[in-house]
Amino acid sequence: MRFAVLGTGYWAREVHAASLAGHTDAELVGVWGRDLGKxxxxxxxxxxxxxxDLDQLLADVDAVSIAVPPDVQVPLAVAAAQAGRHLLMEKPIALDLAGADRAVDAARAAGVASVVFFTARFRTATSTWLQQAARTTLAGGALTWxxxxxxxxxxxxxWRHEHGALWDIGPHALALLVPALGPVTAVQAGRGQGDTVHLVLTHPEGRASTVTLSHTSSELAAGIDVWVHGDAGxxxxxxxxGTAVEAHRVAVDELSAAALTxxxxxxxxxxxxxxxxxIETAQRALASGCxxxxxG
Known part of the structure; x- marks a missing residue:
């Protein structure tokens, strides 16, 4: 599968492009950016x-790997889908539901495959953890990031400074908790220092999880803790x-498989x-206090 990387920032270069350049079954054809020099x-x-020249680059590829700010990602994904190109997108796919709906509608209308690069979901440890969770009767869980x-x-x-940890790492939290505990049906939320947010998520059948996210904590306190609990403990x-580059290569493989089948x-x-x-619901909960x- 021939890929274009859309984006020129750190993540685009050091993860998306580096992954594709070293991939045994994919080819990096070109890089698009808003600034020609970059x-x-x-x-x-x-x-x-x-x-x-986005149109010219899209004409030469089968798929795009997008690593740009979320508000820039939506029109790029729509253009790529309309050109019949498969989509490897970053999280969050948009900064509002209307934008996310545009991307979904474009992918469906074009019949292209899509994968969103929630990094941890493409690591072996996460797959094993989710398989174990599926064999357990769960009551809830917690994530601190x-x-x-x-x-x-x-x-x-x-965009990370403007929208904070909720929008940047909140999607990673949901990508882990939702497949383990089921879809989120309601959210309660409170603020902490800086951009810290605390969420209580309601899942089906009485399951609940708690989430704490922050980009403004002390570097000495940094860490990620994720667990679920149930009848097996x-x-x-x-x-x-494993590195993000290795995870991205798995995402490339899985996009290729989805496109093929x-x-x-x-x-x-x-x-x-x-x-x-x-995430939009959590934003409403922060504003309303309810x-x-x-x-809804």
Whole structure:
């Protein structure tokens, strides 16, 4: 499968493009960016052309791997789908439900395959954990993901500073808890220091989970803890040493398989839209101080 990377930032270069450039069954054909100089520099890093001409690049590929801010991602995904190109997207797929719906509608209308790169979902440890959870009668779970943007490669990311941890790492939390506990039906939310948010998520059959997210905590306190509990005790998702590049290569393989078979992927654009719906509900709950129903 021939890929174009849409984006020129750190994640686009060091994960998406690096993954495709070293993939045994996929080919990186070119890099698109809004700034021609940055696009050419990113392309040169991997010995492929860099361009601002999206239509021309789409004509040369089978799929796109998108790594741009969420508000930029939607029109790119729509254009790529309308050109018949399969979609490997970043989370969140949009910053509002209307944008997410546009991406879903475009992918469905074009009949293209889609995968959203929720990084942990493409790691072996997560697959094993979810298989164990599926064999257990669960009552609930918890996820804590705290850290600091300061000093990270994303420290100067405008959309992350504007929308906070809820929109940046909230989707990762949902991508782990929803397949284990079921879809979120309601959200309660409260704020902490900085951009810290605390969520209580209601799942079917009386299951519930708690989530704490922060991009503004002390670097010394940074860490991720994920577990679910039930009749077999507590199932902890253990950290895995694999890199994001390795996870992205798995996502490429799974997109290729979905494109070949015409099947859907558990982390497709429709699931990405469902995640945006829950994050929007959490945003409403933060504003109202009340328990908010998803889709209500």
């Amino acid at each position: 696009a050419k520099a990113a392309g040169a890093q991997f010995d492929v052309p860099g361009t601002t 705290i850290g600091s943007l300061a000093g990270s490669p994303f420290g100067h990311s405008p 507590r199932l902890v998702l253990l950290p895995e040493s 015409g099947g859907s992927h558990p982390c497709d654009v429709t699931f990405g839209r469902d995640v945006v719906r829950v 328990r908010e129903t998803v889709g």
